Amino acid sequence: MAWEALDRRTPVIDEKAAPLLSEAVREKIRSFFPRYETKRAVLLPALHVVQDALGHVGWQAMKEVAELLEIPPAQVFDTISFYTHFWTHAKGRKVIVLCRSLSCQLMGADAVQQAVQRQLGIGEHETTDDGEYSFVTEECLAACDHGPCMLINEKMHRNVRAADVPRLLADANNATLSIPRSTLFDAPTATDAADELETTSDVREMKES
Ligand code: FES
Incomplete structure (x- = not known):
């Protein structure tokens, strides 16, 4: 019998799969760019936003974050594997x-x-x-x-x-906070998308006038 060696640690990413990150998520990540000197420095905020949007940061999402920030995917994985806050597979609610x-x-x-x-x-x-x-x-x-x-x-x-x-x-409310919290790193909301649309049309109007 012939043996075939499989490296099961190597992630398999379907190159033809549709993008996982929505345009709203990408836009929220881009909104951090002006705060930092390099796109690479946006990695942690980006991972928070992606995990909030998708529940975890899988291989495909890591690759898309790397493309967005123009860094090697290995740097994204290095960061994720350092911080236990980030999940690479689905977690509970x-x-x-x-x-x-x-x-x-x-x-x-x-x-x-x-x-x-x-x-x-x-x-x-x-x-x-x-x-x-x-x-x-x-x-x-x-x-x-x-x-x-x-x-x-x-x-x-x-x-x-x-x-x-x-x-x-x-207790159904065991995760309910009684204090206000920052939404800075949360997934984009419908309101964010509406604001974005408004800003875009304002910019377009300014350019046209
Ligand atoms: S030892 Fe610090 S919170 Fe548990």
């Missing part, structure tokens, strides 16, 4: 991030982790079958005096006990 650093560990983070994994039936870096939750652990979440700390999307839960976990996960 809510991501649970449990702190695994010292203060939270001393206050019982291990028991909280076991309770979360038992409740959801998933391990670290896994997603529930219904696509609702993904689970990871991270280094310090910067609220050490309230450990154990756990983020659900962007909402911080402090002093979490293992016994709190079932109630916490059953």
Whole structure:
């Protein structure tokens, strides 16, 4: 029997596939260009915008970001693989991030982790079958005096006990923020698109007059 060696680590990108990034997403990324000296410096904002728009940054999206910023795709991958915030595969609608650093560990983070994994039936870096939750652990979440700390999307839960976990996960509002947040790195909204259209027509009118 003949053997064939396959390198399964090599990403396969369909060169003929339609672009993944919408024009609105590209335009939002371009809107960061004037803030920085080089397009390369826009990489982190671009990755935030793409992840917010698509849920994760896969190979095709990395390639398109690289083209937009005129940098090698390897630089995009280097950055993504450095920051655990970015996902290269689909994640759940809510991501649970449990702190695994010292203060939270001393206050019982291990028991909280076991309770979360038992409740959801998933391990670290896994997603529930219904696509609702993904689970990871991270280094310090910067609220050490309230450990154990756990983020659900962007909402911080402090002093979490293992016994709190079932109630916490059953709460539909467990990721709802009670404070205003910046939308700077969010995916473009319909309002952004309308503003863009207005700006474009203003510019056209100025040019024509
Ligand atoms: S050690 Fe857990 S938030 Fe800092």
